[in-house]
Amino acid sequence: MRFSGTDSYVATDDLKVAVNAAIVLERPLLVKGEPGTGKTVLAEEIARALKAPLITWHVKSTTKAQQGLYEYDAVSRLRDSQLGDPRVSDIGNYIRKGKLWESFTADERPVLLIDEIDKADIEFPNDLLLELDRMEFHVYETGETIRAEKRPVVIITSNNEKELPDAFLRRCFFHYIRFPDRDTMERIIEVHYPGIKQKLVEQALRIFFGVRDVPGLKKKPSTSELLDWLKLLLNEDMTPEMLRERDPRKIIPPLHGALLKNEQDVHLFERLAFLNRRGS
Numbered sequence: 001m002r003f004s005g006t007d008s009y010v011a012t013d014d015l016k017v018a019v020n021a022a023i024v025l026e027r028p029l030l031v032k033g034e035p036g037t038g039k040t041v042l043a044e045e046i047a048r049a050l051k052a053p054l055i056t057w058h059v060k061s062t063t064k065a066q067q068g069l070y071e072y073d074a075v076s077r078l079r080d081s082q083l084g085d086p087r088v089s090d091i092g093n094y095i096r097k098g099k100l101w102e103s104f105t106a107d108e109r110p111v112l113l114i115d116e117i118d119k120a121d122i123e124f125p126n127d128l129l130l131e132l133d134r135m136e137f138h139v140y141e142t143g144e145t146i147r148a149e150k151r152p153v154v155i156i157t158s159n160n161e162k163e164l165p166d167a168f169l170r171r172c173f174f175h176y177i178r179f180p181d182r183d184t185m186e187r188i189i190e191v192h193y194p195g196i197k198q199k200l201v202e203q204a205l206r207i208f209f210g211v212r213d214v215p216g217l218k219k220k221p222s223t224s225e226l227l228d229w230l231k232l233l234l235n236e237d238m239t240p241e242m243l244r245e246r247d248p249r250k251i252i253p254p255l256h257g258a259l260l261k262n263e264q265d266v267h268l269f270e271r272l273a274f275l276n277r278r279g280s
Contacts, residue, residue, distance in 0.1 A: 001050050001109075001153070009038070009045035010180075010187045018175035019046060025173060028114075028132055028154035033177030035159050036222025042177075043113035043155040052153065053110040057099035063120045065127030068098040072141050091141050100131060104148035112152040118161040125168035133171050180223060182209065192227050193234070203243035204230055207253050211260075216268055221259040229258035 003019040005011035011019075019042075022029035031039045047054035057068055077094045080087055087093045103112040117125060131137045135148035156172065158164065180188060182205060189201055208229070212220045221229075232255045233243075242254070252269040253259060260266050 001052075003046050003049050006045045006049050008191055009041060010184060010191055011042075011045075012178075012184065015042075015175060015177065018173060022173040023153055026151050028156050028172045030156045030158065030164075030169070030172035030174045031177060032158045032160055032174070034179055034220070034222055036224040037177045037179060038223060039157040039177060040113065040115055043111055043115075043157075046153065046155065047111040050111065050153070053106060053108055054113065055099055055103045055106070055110050055152070056113045056115060058115045059117050059120050059124070061119050061121075063124065065120075065124050065131075066098075068100045068114075068128065069131065069137050069146075070098050070101055070139060071096045095139065095141060100128075100137070101146055103152040104135065104146050106150070106152070109150040110152045112154045114154065114156045116159060117156050118158040118164065122162060122165070126165050129167060129171065185223070185226070188223060189227070189230065193230060196230070196234070197240070199240040200233065200238070200243070201230075203240045204233060207243060208259070211253060214268065214272070218264045218268075219261055221261075225259055225261070229253075229255060232258055 001023050003011070003016060003023070005016060018031075019029060031042060033039055043056070044054060046052075072091075073094045073096060077088055077091070099112065099114075103110050132154065135151050136145055138145050185205060186201060189196060204226075208221065208226050211217070236255065238254065252266070252273060256266070256269070260269065
């Protein structure tokens with residue numbers, strides 16, 4: 001099983017090396033990077049390239065590690081016993097399988113995505129150490145051991161919202177997705193908008209990277225936000241000449257709501273425009 005990118009995902013050489021190293025080592029691939037740099041999409045494209053089923057576990061702040069293994073619904077069993085339901089004789093009827101259980105028992109070797117692991121409690125990664133290392137866990141209610149016959153390809157994403165434990169990091173192969181440079185970004189744009197006018201792309205990228213370089217910006221626009229912005233520019237029939245406008249009163253980009261996602265950054269550009277007007 002080797003990953004070499006897909007026709008809809010531009011993977012850099014170092015990213016391909018990281019994915020294939022994790023597959024060979026049979027260790028989880030921990031992927032970090034700015035939000036919007038394609039970490040989640042990477043798992044989807046790996047599954048597509050390897051022709052493997054994708055199992056996705058979206059982690060939230062309230063998610064517990066046990067939920068990835070299984071959950072025992074004792075309340076339903078108690079209720080059913082009071083109602084005389086014959087199902088209560090088999091405790092397995094009240095075991096809800098988690099995403100790890102699903103991936104361990106899949107017929108084909110799957111890709112398991114544990115998405116945004118840093119959203120959960122700090123103990124969450126530690127609670128999965130043995131299960132991800134040994135690829136097995138014990139179900140105490142039934143006495144059975146669930147073991148992966150075909151180790152899943154595990155992709156774990158993080159937005160760096162909190163530090164992950166060293167013991168967990170030791171069990172992963174790590175890769176940081178750097179923000180795409182201009183050449184890589186042009187390739188990404190071509191994949192999403194084949195045949196797009198190059199002069200429009202040149203002006204759009206000039207503005208986009210200029211916005212990202214503004215000091216004091218709270219949230220820099222991401223790749224996905226650039227693609228949304230380009231879609232709007234195309235829909236509005238924007239020309240390179242319109243984007244090249246240097247009027248100080250229009251320092252804020254057209255359709256900026258696709259790029260600037262909080263009021264502080266909008267106010268920052270408004271102040272810059274004000275200062276430009278005073279200086280002109």
